[in-house]
């Protein structure tokens with residue numbers, strides 16, 4: 045099944061409200077920040093990929109957002125009505141691969157990669173992540189992933205498994221580069237100590 | 238066999254940055270313009286340091302034939318080591334589930350890249366005739382991979398052979414010959430500097446002008462071409478090579494080159 049069809053049928057069997065990270069999808073499809081009201085006439089209609097990409101890549105203060113899963117998406121905009129294909133590509137910009145990863149997860153095709161494997165693959169500047177003491181990992185995951193990101197780090201947290209078909213969970217099957225960057229800093233401090 | 242466009246996907250793999258938006262920008266632009274051509278059923282962008290990651294992007298790819306183009310200029314550490322490793326490539330052609338990944342060379346390596354570099358140089362020169370001007374290509378360079386610098390040398394040689402400029406040289410930020418020694422590297426009075434980078438950013442806006450001792454960098458509101466340095470030498474400073482408007486065509490040329498090299502045309 046094509047991913048757009050999968051998304052359409054997944055939405056159809058998901059009870060409202062449809063929330064993905066910090067956005068809410070309304071039937072039809074309308075996409076807004078989950079803290080905005082769809083009837084609010086002050087919402088800025090965003091058209092064009094460049095304006096939408098800018099909205100996603102910068103916070104309200106104009107700072108660059110390197111991690112799309114981090115809370116801090118700007119409010120006050122609307123996209124739609126959108127076709128299912130347009131909705132799919134908007135979600136792709138907001139939360140890259142979120143739909144594809146959820147489809148793979150629910151289709152039992154997604155195998156999370158343990159941190160030790162990710163670290164072992166690194167060369168160059170990130171090779172030092174291999175030396176991050178194992179006992180340091182939970183605290184780092186808590187700080188970076190649990191508090192700082194809306195994705196569910198499947199590669200680290202076994203529970204609760206996001207198998208709730210009523211939610212559109214953002215999944216993370218492998219430590220991202222942002223996490224590796226933090227792990228590298230932590231490992232370097234440990235090494236120097 | 239050449240696949241029909243409905244079965245072909247293009248994956249552009251860029252570097253990206255955790256610290257600023259500019260690094261990924263040309264990749265988004267190239268993807269947007271290549272989507273418009275209709276030559277591919279889908280065009281995906283992915284990044285080493287941003288999302289979507291190299292590791293996750295393939296979950297989204299639904300086409301049978303996937304051209305993976307590293308949106309890089311140098312053919313070095315990233316294109317020869319990092320990308321193949323992260324995508325799990327086993328050679329120029331790799332099977333991934335029901336798809337075939339065709340690993341192309343980066344646009345920076347294609348002969349048409351020389352035209353893109355010249356395009357950037359001519360834009361900086363404006364009306365100025367280029368016949369007695371040296372084109373100086375400034376690349377990053379690294380001791381980690383000796384092939385990294387090779388790409389810049391190859392392009393400089395192509396430009397030199399055209400005879401359009403009095404000379405065409407190469408200098409680096411992190412290896413010899415260093416850009417800080419440009420006065421000894423360039424013998425003509427006037428030169429046009431083209432940063433051999435995919436995007437604008439710290440290297441093109443700050444590092445190269447600083448190492449050259451230029452009074453103004455391109456973001457300075459007072460920046461004008463040319464800048465006259467001591468001894469009356471005039472420096473024209475161009476936009477990064479990867480920002481040339483024709484770069485999307487160079488990417489396409491690399492896809493075609495892959496098909497030709499692997500008898501798929």
Ligand code: SF4
Pocket residue numbers: 111113188189190192193194195196197216218219220221222223
């Ligand atoms: S590794 Fe952590 S911070 Fe990075 S995307 Fe996954 S959950 Fe978010």
